[in-house]
Amino acid sequence: MTETTEIKDWDMAENIKTKEDVLAYLEGAVEENDPQFLAKVIGYIARSEGMNQIAQELKLKRDENMSFASIVKMLSALGFQFSIQQRKAL
Secondary structure (H helix, E strand, O other): OOOOOOOOOOOHHHHOOOHHHHHHHHHHHHHOOOHHHHHHHHHHHHHHOOOHHHHHHOOOOOOOOOOHHHHHHHHHHOOOOOOOOOOOOO
């Protein structure tokens, strides 16, 4: 008889434990230069922080087309701020 191993889907929200984790995920998402991906990552971070209630209070919708204003509000609620810096030369 062979043993089977159950493979559980990996959930990003379950693996975000510290503010350093949050920052690393945010920095990685920004580097991808994909607003939809950034919005998705912010959603995972919010879920990891139990932010569903805050998202409702901010009247944020659960979609991947989060507005820039919504992104800034969510980052602020998570204790972060949006900033700009010059890109390094390619």
